[in-house]
Amino acid sequence: MLLTKVRNENPLIHCMTNVVVTNFTANGLLALGASPVMAYANEEVAELASVAGALLLNIGTLSKEQIDNMIIAGQAANRAGVPVILDPVGAGATPFRTNMSKRILNQVEVSILRGNAGEIASLIGVEASVKGVDGAISGDNVALAKQAAMEFNCVSVVTGEVDIISDGTIVHAIHNGHPWLTKVVGTGCLLGAVIGAFVAVWKHNLAEAAVYAVSYYGVAGEAAFARTQEEGIGSFQQAFLNELHLLTEETVERKRRIKAL
Ligand SMILES: Nc1ncnc2c1ncn2[C@@H]1O[C@H](COP(=O)(O)OP(=O)(O)OP(=O)(O)O)[C@@H](O)[C@H]1O
Numbered sequence: 001m002l003l004t005k006v007r008n009e010n011p012l013i014h015c016m017t018n019v020v021v022t023n024f025t026a027n028g029l030l031a032l033g034a035s036p037v038m039a040y041a042n043e044e045v046a047e048l049a050s051v052a053g054a055l056l057l058n059i060g061t062l063s064k065e066q067i068d069n070m071i072i073a074g075q076a077a078n079r080a081g082v083p084v085i086l087d088p089v090g091a092g093a094t095p096f097r098t099n100m101s102k103r104i105l106n107q108v109e110v111s112i113l114r115g116n117a118g119e120i121a122s123l124i125g126v127e128a129s130v131k132g133v134d135g136a137i138s139g140d141n142v143a144l145a146k147q148a149a150m151e152f153n154c155v156s157v158v159t160g161e162v163d164i165i166s167d168g169t170i171v172h173a174i175h176n177g178h179p180w181l182t183k184v185v186g187t188g189c190l191l192g193a194v195i196g197a198f199v200a201v202w203k204h205n206l207a208e209a210a211v212y213a214v215s216y217y218g219v220a221g222e223a224a225f226a227r228t229q230e231e232g233i234g235s236f237q238q239a240f241l242n243e244l245h246l247l248t249e250e251t252v253e254r255k256r257r258i259k260a261l
């Protein structure tokens with residue numbers, strides 16, 4: 001239902017993202033059936049954010065000035081009731097990234113916080129040592145997702161082998177995806193934009209929209225791998241965009257593996 005809704009409504013997603021993934025993000029949104037616009041200038045971000053279906057703030061190649069403009073855009077989105085997705089790329093890697101992510105979280109009401117376990121852990125002051133066996137990863141990540149959602153009053157999406165989504169009370173684990181998604185740059189970044197497209201058409205239940213978006217994305221990764229495993233990751237990247245475009249609601253609902261915890 002939600003995938004059809006995105007394709008029918010073609011929501012405008014205002015992306016303030018990093019220079020590495022800009023083209024991939026725009027093409028991924030188009031493949032899904034949403035409309036991307038990348039805009040950064042102080043003179044226009046508030047206006048664009050307030051008419052968009054969702055606003056994505058991704059700090060991947062940040063500068064202090066860009067963060068200032070993200071906050072202007074984020075506050076305009078808040079006033080207009082437009083959901084805001086934050087991807088705190090590299091939080092924990094440098095104090096600058098951690099502090100700028102926290103600045104956004106303090107000054108903007110973030111609807112969805114999407115990051116890998118290390119990034120989310122650094123924002124809530126948890127020791128970022130989350131790599132290891134499956135059980136341990138998802139066990140740790142459940143607590144991490146819940147705590148982040150409560151602390152920042154948002155829906156958190158902690159991605160990895162198993163993706164964990166929480167609104168602070170309810171937790172869902174998504175067992176889809178493929179390791180090759182980590183061999184193509186920016187799949188996490190594009191996922192933030194894709195979540196934006198789903199929440200744009202399902203604003204009354206952000207967690208449900210995020211669960212749908214993340215499972216759809218994982219199923220697309222699996223289908224792309226099935227088509228290109230003999231060829232390699234260059235072909236996989238293209239096939240992944242193809243699958244974002246081709247996947248049907250029926251296939252997503254049949255192949256997704258969602259567990260309520
Ligand atoms: N080991 C894995 N197995 C299956 N899927 C995975 C695995 N690791 C990551 N993914 C999937 O890859 C996508 C990106 O998640 P990831 O956690 O790698 O984001 P990220 O670290 O922010 O990536 P980037 O910074 O490159 O954009 C998600 O859809 C996630 O489910």
Ligand SMILES: Cc1ncsc1CCO
Nearest residue numbers: 018020060061089186189
């Ligand atoms: C490689 C890289 N460096 C800064 S942002 C980015 C894209 C992946 O998140």
Ligand SMILES: [Mg+2]
Nearest residue numbers: 089116188189
């Ligand atoms: Mg990332």
